[in-house]
Amino acid sequence: MSAATFLAKQVRLVDAGLVAEVPSPCLSVCRMDPATDFCEGCMRTIDEIAAWGRMGDDEKRSVWKLIGIRLDASAQEP
Structure with a gap:
């Protein structure tokens, strides 16, 4: 299964x-994409991670919603 x-x-x-408890989206990839400023694994910003x-x-639920939006946007890219 892919990270996305x-x-x-x-x-x-x-x-x-x-x-029951909001999980961390961390996938232990931990590389920031300089083009998007999102972690390549969890799609969070460095500020959200920190x-x-x-x-x-x-x-945390708000960050998860942002991750969903970011995933949708990245799926739309060619």
Whole structure:
């Protein structure tokens, strides 16, 4: 399963409220794409990664929604 497929499934689970605790999207890839400023593994910005441990569940869910948007946008690219 590709990283994008895994993240897309996780986005749906988090968005539907089907997880008791909001999971970290980290996939242990940890490389920032200089063209997008997103991690190549989890699609978060460096600021989102750095703040994750201090975020509440609502903020984490917001980041998951952003990840979903980013995945959709990247799927539209040629």
